[in-house]
Amino acid sequence: MAKAVKIILAGEGGQGVQSVAEIIAEAANEQGREALYIPNFGVEQRGGVSVAYLQIGDEPIGAPKFLTGDIVVALSDRAVHRTRQYAGPETVFVYDSGIEGVEDAIPTNAKKVLPIPAIEVAKNELHPRVFNIIIMGAVIKATGVVPEQRAKDAIEKKLGYKFEKNPKLRELNFKAIDRGAELVAGAL
Amino acid sequence: MAKAVKIILAGEGGQGVQSVAEIIAEAANEQGREALYIPNFGVEQRGGVSVAYLQIGDEPIGAPKFLTGDIVVALSDRAVHRTRQYAGPETVFVYDSGIEGVEDAIPTNAKKVLPIPAIEVAKNELHPRVFNIIIMGAVIKATGVVPEQRAKDAIEKKLGYKFEKNPKLRELNFKAIDRGAELVAGAL
Amino acid sequence: MSVQPAMPKSWRLDTKPHKFCPGCGHGLVLKALGQAIDELGIQDRAVFGCDIGCSLLSWDFFNVDTIQTHHGRTTPVVTGMKRANPNLIGIAYMGDGGGYAIGSQHLVNAAARNERITVILVNNTQYGMTGGQMAPTTMPGQKTETSPYGRDPEKTGYPTQGPEMVAAITKEGAYVARGTVANLRQLKGFIKKALENQINGGGFSFVEALSTCPTNWRTNAEETWNFVEKEMTKYFKVGEIKVPGPRQEEGN
Amino acid sequence: MSVQPAMPKSWRLDTKPHKFCPGCGHGLVLKALGQAIDELGIQDRAVFGCDIGCSLLSWDFFNVDTIQTHHGRTTPVVTGMKRANPNLIGIAYMGDGGGYAIGSQHLVNAAARNERITVILVNNTQYGMTGGQMAPTTMPGQKTETSPYGRDPEKTGYPTQGPEMVAAITKEGAYVARGTVANLRQLKGFIKKALENQINGGGFSFVEALSTCPTNWRTNAEETWNFVEKEMTKYFKVGEIKVPGPRQEEGN
Amino acid sequence: MTQTFNGRTIEGDKGFWTIFPGLCKGCGLCIQKCPKKCMSWSDVLGVYGTPSVEINSEECIACGTCQTFCPDTAIAVERKKKEKKQ
Amino acid sequence: MTQTFNGRTIEGDKGFWTIFPGLCKGCGLCIQKCPKKCMSWSDVLGVYGTPSVEINSEECIACGTCQTFCPDTAIAVERKKKEKKQ
Amino acid sequence: MADKPIQGEKRVFMTGNEVVAYAAMAAKAEIMYGYPITPQNEIMHYWTRMAPKYNREFLQTEDELSAGFTTLGGVLAGRKAFTATAGPGNTLMQEPMSMAEAMRLPSVVVVQQRGGPSTATVIYSQQEVTMTTLGGNGEGLRVVYSTSTHQELFDYTIKAFNTAWKYRFPTFVLGDGYQAKMRESLTMYDPEERGIELLPAQPYMGKPGTPGVDRPPSQYRNTYNVEEELYEVLQGYFEDYAKMAPEVAEYESFGVDDSDLVVVSHGVVARACKEAVKELREAGVKVGYFRPITLRPLPEKQLREAAEKSGRFLVAESAQGQLDRLLKEALFGAKVEMIPMYKPGVGITSEEVAARVKSVMG
Amino acid sequence: MADKPIQGEKRVFMTGNEVVAYAAMAAKAEIMYGYPITPQNEIMHYWTRMAPKYNREFLQTEDELSAGFTTLGGVLAGRKAFTATAGPGNTLMQEPMSMAEAMRLPSVVVVQQRGGPSTATVIYSQQEVTMTTLGGNGEGLRVVYSTSTHQELFDYTIKAFNTAWKYRFPTFVLGDGYQAKMRESLTMYDPEERGIELLPAQPYMGKPGTPGVDRPPSQYRNTYNVEEELYEVLQGYFEDYAKMAPEVAEYESFGVDDSDLVVVSHGVVARACKEAVKELREAGVKVGYFRPITLRPLPEKQLREAAEKSGRFLVAESAQGQLDRLLKEALFGAKVEMIPMYKPGVGITSEEVAARVKSVMG
């Protein structure tokens, strides 16, 4: 019985980490797997670091939170500081290589530390808006929790109504998944 | 160590049983004895049967209420019904002989049942207003908890300011004490 | 059968004499209410909620389904009933303490939401049931157990004018009036209009009744009438304050 | 030192940027309040109480002693402080939910008792902190999380007009006004007068500020201003509603 | 649920005036309100053992004011039919 | 308790206009209020990683409206002294 | 308009608050009264979205006192009414619930616990156990279901209505911020299609006929004149409660018969404990798992058996011994060592439980 | 104007409510905030009569929530403030007191218990023990003195102020309707003349100097952003509480060393128990008496000793096991049989206790 994969995603309020976690969780659920996703939340409506806790497995999931993630993704300076506690000897710690001045905060006990240029790729190759979808691609690839196609289906389900109007958006999102996957593919 | 004397006084709201109990308690306290007095009370400001629980002794008093009184005084129809539960084999049960139709309610297990014509005496010999003082005289006599003079002192303390203006009132009250005592003296 | 007391039909005979003190205005307000219920023929649809305060003594007063609830909470209980079953005619009966102090958030919000219930509030200028403490309605200079030297408006303000407050936060459809036990015909009329407003689906209806409390006022009959007729009316104007009218759109 | 932001002197620099959302009107109201405190020179005597609601995010906002209390309970906490030490200048800061819903009994009774405190209430037409539920102030037709199809005045009434209600239960000495973040100069003026009224020992002072909540309104900057300037003013009239005047004796 | 009260009826010129001592609490509100000042305390005791009220049958005009203001419905006044109607 | 903010000052005809990106949350309220419609989004990111604002220095009249309506005091406007006073 | 939001069975993936809204719909709750508070808000959000479609009603009140008392009003009028709250709102809710206790008014309250005391955090805890089980002034005559999965949130919300209306004690579904906000899968169903009878509500007030004419009036009070009256009433309640207790008490357990230590927990913490105990048992550690589902009344008999057999309880909770206190009352006299694992206001993970068990068992 | 209503020592005869008013005066309480409720009203009545003479203040608030929160306001402003309540008012008081707990605000609340649940009776009970000791949401970080004589009402009301201001936990004096309304004698005194130091209050808010200029601002919050923050704060509180517990715990006992049964009770019920036990012992019955004076924290060590020695506790209370539950938590693991004598909402007389002891002891 394989243990559930434990994922942490953290970023600033506007970076869309909660959507990423929710879509992955839904994709896994659609596939018949067990998934549990819980966001952090607090008194501020905007402004705090946003953290998503996600677990996917084949048995009912235990506690909704956990001490150590299999993959921890930090998308901002504050997110790195906030999530370093979740790294352990089995953790792949991913962060955006565009974040400056966090060298000292990167966990040293992780199995692997993986800076990826997601912001840059989003800005230069695709569109800043799909930054979080690139991250989604990366997470899916790194963890194998759902096949890429499932993720695309889940995006389709969520944003299909927008894609109808603007089919280019679909392409953009799907490309973002692929590029995200590529970013980690080599490194793992 | 003698046990405290336990007294119950019960009547209608306007009959002044609480004042009687309070004055006796204060007289006992002035004398250096231990006294505990507690009224019943409820949601109605007027209208219920008024019950006073009084204990006087030489040691600190225990529970404020008790199951059986040494002397139980009932001054109205409803008061007889309400207080019969407090009579036991050691109880002297006193009630006003003017109350009609309560024959069946008079406790049968009391040591002694003592109808006294307090209302009548008050009306005919003194003044209806001092009805409760007659009762006070009777209780003091029956229990010996305080000497009659003490009771008079206590009344003086409480109503002295009225007596100043109308010395006849003093006389009336003191007479009421004496008459009350007389009413039970013979019967005990 | 010989002559019998002229009790409203909706009164419950077997619980009379009622439990209010001699000379208590509650009995008069409940007489006016009973007559209004009779005249409107709503004994079968009316539900009566009474507060903690002397109003609780009316928990078995009428031949009307009755709920005695917590101090200040009659308004929400009756609101809850009405929302759940709009066919009922909900009557919330309370004192000035229950309505203007501990339950004032319920009163003003039920009024603002235009709940289709009728609130009847007995203003006797103090807390009757607990033995006569100061209430929001206590008159300047009035001695109570917690204003033993007389209410000082410099320290605790002037008497709360409840109907005026309710009028200020209700919009069209509301009915607001202040009656007095010194004018029972008028009081009954106000209560009837208030209930009619509910029956017609109009909106929140509120009647304050100036009332007597000889027990805590420590007044004899003459002083009692004098206080309610002469003293209280100095601060509390008797009359209709708001009657249902056409909808005022926006901004008022 | 280079150019520095034009923050009121009474703001606490090291807790800035503050924790309110982008475009939140709380920041503007607190700027007006900060300026008023500066101009009156009361930073040393002022005590600031903030409610639960987004106002709690101001618990370390000023260089002024501050207590963050429970939802709706700022009025009694500040009242308690003022009663215990009348030298303090008590400022109670709260949202429309805290003031007009759960804390309305405190608001109306503090007003009626003429407590010598200043209440500043931020009206953003909904419950900001909990994610945008309907408030007593929600506009007809406005969609919120608990009025997802738009507030229906037939079912839940019209927006509560708080200052009008407060004006109706206060007597002489009170100050009541409604300002807006769309007119900050005026708002600051109202707040200043309210505080002055307290400083002068006048009485209860109350300022409602029409404010913005782009987060829960889901508005962009243009829509945000439009809502506060055009929509809200349809129901909420900006201006002074009651200013301290000579005592009105009896019956009014 | 049927309960009857015993009334004490006094006939006056203008009508029948009935007091129910079992309801009267002796508050005296009625006495104050009587426009003819024709009411007084009675020897008959009321429900709380305090005096109930009675009228001077000659002065009573059967206006019903006392009935109206009794918080305990202890008074019932019945006007005699107007003579012309008889 | 001393904290300083880094401002980015733009000199216009009528005055000095300073934005503090470390305070700007990119709400855009100022842009809407500018009477000259001379404000726009900037490439410089604000504290939440969203664009801060800047002005067209030629059009700005240093009226201070943007400063007034910024809920985060992220703008400081200083009018140049009137020339006759110099 | 359809009357049922759920037809047949359906696997869904949603937040706990959404689950509760659906479950109340499925249980044929007719009206919700509520006041916003994190983390229960979305129950109201989903309810208000669905309500008009399924002929249900909603009233947002001015505070939790009002939410509780309007709920009781709804119950009195003969409707299945409910409310939801948390934290300081739950504190206020104790006033109306004391009336429900005193007057035996069925009522359902969903509690999503958050950090305490005071406003504390809007997030999570198990610190409302004492208050929810034992209440305000009075004797805690209530039923409290502590759920640990979304499936249970659904099942027990439905069950709570039946329990409340059957036994006429206020009934609480005790969740928490984690359960409220997390998403996981469950199967939703129409209870009647599964053969679960839904007890109907009866009006207390406003029954047919004219009171005093066709029937006696229905008159309810919560105030007694003398102490003895109250005493008598309460004795009847205690009897009813004692009779009910074995019928409603529920629990989940495994491995208690052959263990040297039993991990006892409730609610969402039990998920961590279950996972940890399963793993440890697979690794050969003699450890058991016990979870009371009803915190009031507790499954006393089974708890006592588990205690006597294992001799050691490790009590894990996100509170400072609130479950532990209840257990000690229920187990008094049993030979069992109670080992605390308290983390008030914060979550407990299976790693932590496993580590603690190992350190205890040496 | 005199500053002290009591000079020297004085034997008096009065009601318990009057005693409390005098004691608060003697303790130099500066302001009372309150809302009327039977049976505590006369505390306010006497206080308001005396207040102007002794430069004290009073505010009657709109409800108990306000009474509690204004009291905390008074405390924050640096005054010795207090309030008094009962029954449903005490239920409401739990909201402000949860803030006092969370923010460590010293505060004194006098509770005169009445019948429960709900409005029940205005008379008497011991049914507010659970609520007063364990509170609303949170962990019951408070001190509760249960008095049994007027002398104690006086002594412990004075002490409560010192305890509150010394340890900064909300402190309750738990009386009841009997104590409130009965009259008996006691000796009143000026505590300072007896050498009892009265701790002064310090302002939390409005200290001298300009915040941010002369000193940092005093800023207090009761809301935390993340769970761990709250957890840390609470750990500090638990430590403080544990350290305080042995210093404040108090009890009264006799005859526990040589007895086969100890009667345990608190408050006014202990008077009946004391009398009964005394009589029985005089008659040669081997029965002891134990009364915790602090119900929170309990005198755990002494309780346990008494339990182990006697092996049997008869727990007498005017509630359905509220004291008993606290005892079971404190005594867990001790070899003691707990025999209940519960009379919720009604008084217990010495005759009844004696009879019960005899029947238990055979």
Ligand SMILES: Cc1ncc(C[n+]2csc(CCOP(=O)(O)OP(=O)(O)O)c2C)c(N)n1
């Ligand atoms: C929560 C709560 N607080 C206080 C009380 C005590 N109490 C009972 S009645 C009452 C006041 C009643 O005054 P009012 O509402 O004016 O009614 P009245 O008796 O004057 O008719 C109070 C304070 C209570 N029962 N519950």
Ligand SMILES: Cc1ncc(C[n+]2csc(CCOP(=O)(O)OP(=O)(O)O)c2C)c(N)n1
């Ligand atoms: C007793 C209680 N009930 C409910 C809440 C939840 N709550 C926190 S803030 C809030 C509403 C805030 O709205 P408002 O007062 O309008 O302030 P805003 O956030 O809009 O500025 C609510 C309901 C609470 N903290 N305590």
Ligand code: SF4
């Ligand atoms: S106390 Fe006053 S209000 Fe209450 S019943 Fe008596 S007279 Fe009426």
Ligand code: SF4
């Ligand atoms: S949610 Fe609204 S009120 Fe709250 S901080 Fe954000 S914008 Fe301001």
Ligand code: SF4
């Ligand atoms: S009927 Fe009229 S005149 Fe006759 S006693 Fe009554 S009030 Fe007086």
Ligand code: SF4
């Ligand atoms: S008003 Fe009624 S109760 Fe009062 S004295 Fe007259 S008849 Fe009797």
Ligand code: SF4
């Ligand atoms: S100072 Fe005036 S003109 Fe210049 S940018 Fe600001 S608002 Fe526009």
Ligand code: SF4
């Ligand atoms: S108003 Fe202030 S925070 Fe908003 S965009 Fe303009 S400068 Fe930035």
Ligand SMILES: [Mg+2]
């Ligand atoms: Mg009143």
Ligand SMILES: [Mg+2]
């Ligand atoms: Mg708001």
